[in-house]
Amino acid sequence: MLSMRDLIAAGPVRLAPMASYTNAPYRLVARECGAGFSTNEEIDAAALLGMGMSKAAVWTAIDPGEGPVAMQLLGNSEETLVPAAVRLVEAGASVIDINMGCPAKKAVTKGKGAALMRDVPRTARILGALRRELTALDIPLTIKIRGGWDDTCLNAVEVARMAEDVGVDAITVHPRTRSQQYAGRAPWEVIADVVRAVRIPVTGNGDVRSLAEAQWMMAATGCLGVMVGRGALGRPWMFDPEHEARPVGERRAHEAATRRRHLSLIEAMLPPREALVHTRRQLSLYTTGRVGAGVVRGRIFEATSIAEAGAIFEAFEAKAAVGQTPDEGAVPLAGVSD
Ligand SMILES: Cc1cc2nc3c(=O)[nH]c(=O)nc-3n(C[C@H](O)[C@H](O)[C@H](O)COP(=O)(O)O)c2cc1C
Incomplete structure (x- = not known):
């Protein structure tokens, strides 16, 4: 079996x-920027089992270039989680x-996600069933x-020990409580x-x-790995150990090339409707923290094609490069904020 430690x-x-x-x-x-193996976004086990093949194919798509990928399931029983894991x-x-x-x-009202931390014996049974199948x-x-779960139920250590006992291979800890x-x-x-x-590898987050x-x-913690969430949105280059050391001009060029590569992957890998939704969503993240972000985001979200969204972003970049904000000469869109 693949070693999680390695x-x-x-x-x-x-x-x-x-x-x-x-x-x-x-x-x-x-x-490609240097991150270690990825984990996909959560997939609801019951929903996956009820999904048609073409929808499931979009949700579970993995590109060979990604290397090993962990796929994450959300669920509340072995009856759904075990067959979904097999799928x-x-x-x-x-x-x-x-x-x-x-x-x-x-x-959580259906006993999924963080609710699994509240009922350790039930969760042990579910993990045990998954362990046998896997x-x-x-x-x-x-x-x-x-x-x-909350300040009165700080049981990460208890849950981690239980998981190690039932044969879980590695644990990631996001240390905030559900509340x-x-x-x-x-x-x-x-x-x-x-x-x-525990003796199994721990990833901090x-x-x-x-x-x-x-x-x-x-x-500070002794964890073997680290997961980065919000800090990587709109900044995949943060995984690149060379990035910060590049001179500013080179850094900006590298960021632009990474962004274009990302958009071309979205267009190539996703069905047209999803591709447009993700182009808008990801491009808007690439504006985070920049002057005029709110206005340009509004325009990006109104774009009706990938090409239009891309052109709006490129115009924003070009204006930013000469020190203008994107709303100069344009009427700001109502209700749009940073
Ligand atoms: C928009 C959003 C969606 C998330 N979706 C998931 C998810 O599907 N599965 C999961 O385990 N955690 C999910 N998380 C939690 C993140 O993986 C991570 O634990 C959390 O954001 C804390 O890390 P950070 O401070 O680096 O963002 C999500 C977080 C955000 C902000």
């Missing part, structure tokens, strides 16, 4: 799974990851957890507690925006 050590800083963002084009561009393995998953951190109400298929099983959602500082000390409690911060998290 896989993580080979590329310790990785893209975190993010629903609506970390599809095959984005994962591939992050890998993902058939689709090319090298690792199966179980989402135990999703805070969304629609997930051992037969020679596929590693991993989990992604939170610090706990914290994404707010406040991520308490990295919870990652260190989990590292000390939360508030990392650069390779230097990833090194800092590894040194």
